[in-house]
Amino acid sequence: MVFFDSLRARTAGLCAALVRRPDSWLSAHGLLWLLAVLALAVVLYVLALIPFTPAISDIRKAKSDQPAQLVSSDGRLLAEYRWVNREWVPLSTIARPVVDALIATEDHRFYEHFGLDWRRTASAMVRTFGGERQGGSTITQQLARNLYPEDIGRAPTLTRKIKEAITALKIEWLYSKDEILETYLNTVPFLYNAYGIEMAARTYFDKSADRLTVLESATLVGMLKGTAYYNPVLNPERAQERRNTVLAQMKKRGKLASAEYDKLAKRPLRIRFERQSELSGLAPHLAQQLRRQLIDWADRNGYSLYSDGLVIRTTIDGRLQEMANQAVQRQGRQLQGVADVAWAPRAAWSARSPLVQQLVRESPQYDKAVAAGATPEEALQQLLADGDFLRRLRAAKTRVQAGFLALDPRSGAVLAWVGSRDFEQDPFDHVQAARRQPGSTFKPFVYGAAFAKGMLPTDQLMDQAVEIPLGGKQVWRPTDGRTPPSNEPMQLRDGLAYSKNTITAQLMQQVGPQQVAQLARAMGVRESRLEAVPALALGTSAVTLKEMVAAYGTIASGGLYRAPTVITRIEDKNGKLLEAFQSAAPERALGLAAAQQLRDALRGAVDKGTGVAIRARYGITADVAGKTGTTQDNTDGWFILMHPQLVAGAWAGFNDGRITLRSDYWGQGAHSALPMVGDVFRQALRGKIIDARERFIDEEESSWIATATGTLRNWVYDLFGRPTGQQASPAAVPAPEAPRAPVPAASAPPQDERPEITEAPLVPLQEVAPRAPAADPPVWVDQPDAQPVQPYAPPPAMDSAALQPATFNLDR
Structure with a gap:
């Protein structure tokens, strides 16, 4: 002192x-x-x-960051959650020319200093004072700046340089030179969301880092001085000049012979550019949907989703997921071929087409041209005359999309989730985020409400022209496409099997739209808004594929709704359980008897109705039931199939609802969506993922309430007459028919997949004209939904908030 x-x-x-x-x-x-x-x-x-500056513990952690892994129930990797799009590779697997080019250009005394090169720093200061700005950072200092941009900053100030130097000294004290090189090469950014040498090699040269040549290594190292300025995609001349500078440095430092340099410096750039997907693996769309929930869970529990190596175990079956991916890709290619012909330049894709002109007006290029001073008409004509632009626009707008979802109806566990044909080309999720009109796949809710009300599958209604007043002198006239009504009685179960709009519309009148909407919500359509109007019977309200498959799971399980669930447990990187998640308790949405009657009626759609291709084409003999769906102008194709152990559904269409397949055959759900489901079911049965011997078990309601209700209902029918003129049934509601053997293909009605196009306009009441009687016998097809085409709106933003964090289920 x-x-x-x-x-x-x-x-x-x-x-x-x-x-x-x-x-x-x-x-x-x-x-x-x-x-x-x-x-x-x-x-x-x-x-x-x-x-x-970053603490020692932070620096240690930076090198050991491990992204969380999303894993299937059978241990397969579904996706990884990374801070950045990076794949870490050891230094020993990186091509030697990369290291030589880096050291020769950025820090040739790398192995001689301890993080700071005083000679280089002094030289940089002298040149900077002389008016020639020059950087003096070593590789270690650059690593410090790349790893901790927020802690260190990038402003050209003395404070930043001192913090950078301190961090560099800490890094040198903790790691060997090779570890520093490895970390640097795996963390440096290369534009286009590519971080690290491995992703850079894939992005710019479509190869792995261990196969990079001297020229390719020099090109990538040259970008480090300024990734945007020396971008080989947008600025190839600058990139080539910078590459040659790197080659010259390699020659100067003895890493490249003079003769080799003279030969290589004359070669042009050869870039094979391809953006790399941030999320890869078997289920990238599902991973994207779960990301926000998992981040919230990690934040609440003191973990990082991107660096703590969490393992999130799911209900997804890796085998089924792979089958679903392949089925969607195969059918997508098939449908794309149809779309390419339908929208060929000499067909529908013409500069004179009003739709094409409207699509051009909605493009960013049109807005840019107008902003540059062109009049709207000049901008339109300029783009319509640009062949390359029109080809790119056509490819984007006419790309067929699809979605697929499968779950276990016994638990609600999601087994497969495919959000689009290709996540890299279209990351928008058509399972959870896209809302489309379901068409005839919505009809089971109408029949389910009718059965719950006491009607029977064997009750009959007339197959006749239907006119439903809507008020205001307007009337709704649902039709069955080009097939006129037969004016013959038809059982309700056949009306559902053959997807008859006329029968369904009449049934909707008796049941009521409010009751149908209420039942649909109880069974699983819980996120989308349902308009309680008569046309709801034919699927006019847009819903998600996830909601529809969950609702069919309710049918398969005898009326019990089980919320779709995905996450089962979360573990740390050492396998320690952090939290386990249970399926939500089942909810009674539809009475057992009514659910079994509905399920049995849907067997008919597969045995003899619009879904008969499941039997005839895919050879599936198991106990299954399902329904096809096709919307106005063949805009959307649907199919959902049920088995005691598996419910799977698919949708096919375009992101823009104004674009359709323009095919009366391929546009129907039986030909666009059904093949995806049929393909997966066939493989699942062959692979023993589901048991072909399993059957739906129809049980009788044994309560005295059910017996009394049946007795009272039949007494009322006997006193006032049955609604369909049928004989009274037994006191208790009978169990549906025993499972039938599959109907042979030869005995099935002809499946004339003619256009399902029909208009159902609202017309003044006084203008309703009488219909002509049927001239031909009916042809059973999956009928269109007699609904006006809704104006196109951009797809809604992906909202993973709809997934409950508390239970990791996929339902609100």
Whole structure:
């Protein structure tokens, strides 16, 4: 203490003397003290900055960051959650020319210094003071800046350089030179969301980092001086010039022979550019949907989704997921061929087409041309005359899309999730995020409500022209496409099997739209808004594929709704259980008898109705039931199939609802969506994923309430007459027919997949004209939904908030 007090007193006295006599600053003694004070100030400033640099623990963690892994129930990797799009590769697997080029260009004394190259720093300062700005950072300093941009910053200030130097010294103290090189090469950014040498090699040269040549290595290392300025995709001339500079540095440092340099410097750039997907694996769409929930869970529990190596175990069956991916890709290619012909430049895709002109007006290129000063008409004509632009626009707008979802109806566990044909080309999820009109796949809710009300599958309605007044002198006239009504009685189960709009519309009148909407919500359509109007019977309200498959799961499980679930448990990187998740408790949505009657009626759609291809084409003899769906103008194709152990559904269409397949055959759900489901079911049965011997078990309701209700219902029918003129049924509601053997293909009605196109306009009541009697026998097809085409709206934003974080189920 005496020493410090003496030092403080002498320093104070010296400062006072310097203030009284300014000329003493110029003395040797004064200058010495001034330099000492300045040095002390610098030391104190550096010490003060140390707490604001990354801690030792942070630096250790940076090198050991492990992304969370989404894993299937059979242990297969579905996706990884990374901070950035990076794949870490060991230094030993990186091509040697990459390391040689990096050291020769960025830090040729890398193995001689301890994080700071004082000679290079001094040289950079001298040149900077002389007006020629030059960087003096070593590879270690660049690594510090890349790893901790927020802690260190990028502003050209003394503070930033000091913090960068401190962090570099910490890194050198913790890691060997090879570890520093490995970390640097795996973390440096290369544009296009590519981080690290491995992703850069794939992005720019379509190869892995261990196969990079000298030229390719020099090109990538050359980008490090300025990734945007030396971007080989947008600025190839600059990139080539910079590449040759790197080659010259390699020659100067003895890493490249003069003759080799002369030969390589003359070669052109050969870029094979391809963007790399951020999320890869078997189920990227599902991973994207779960990301927000998992981040919230990690934040609440003190973990990082991107660096703590969490393992999220799911209900997804890896085998079934792979089958679903392949089925969607195969059918997508088939449908794309149809779309390419239908929208060929000499067919529908013409500059004279009003739709094509409207699509051009909606493009960013049109807005850019108008903003540049062109009139709207000039911009339109300019783009219509641009063949390359029209080809790109056609490819984007006429790309067929699809979605597929499968779950276990016994638990609600999601087994497969395919959001589009290709995540890289279309990351929009057509399972959870897309809302489309479901068409005839919505009809089971109408029949389910009717059965719950006491009607029977054997009850009959007349297949006749239907006119439903809507008020305001308007009437709704649903039709069955080109197939006229037969004017013959038809059982309700056949009306559902053959997807008769006329029968369904009459049934909707008796049941009521409000009851149908209420039942649909109870069975699983819980996120989308349902309009309680008569046309709802034919699927006019847009819903998601996830909702529809969940609702059919309710039918398969005898009327019990089980919320779709995905996550089963979360573990740390060492396998320790952090949290387990249970399926939500089942909810009774539809009475057992009504659910079994509905399920049995849907067997008919597969045995003899619109889904008969499941039997005839795919040879599936198991106990299954399902329904096809096709919307107005063949805009959307649907199919959902049920088995005691598996419910799967598919949708096919385009992102823009104004684009259709323009095919009366391929546009129907029986030909666009059914093949995806049929393909997966066939493979699942062959692979023993589901048991072909399993059958739906029809049980009788044994409660006295059910018996009394049946007796009272039949007494009312006997007293006032049955609604359909049928004989009374037994007191208790009978169990549906026993599962029938599959109907041979030869005995099925002809599946004339003619256009399902029909208009159901609202017309003034007085203008309703009588219909002519049926001239031909009916042809059973999956009929269109007699609904106006809704105006196109951009797809809604992906909203993973709909997934409940508390239970990780996929239902609100």
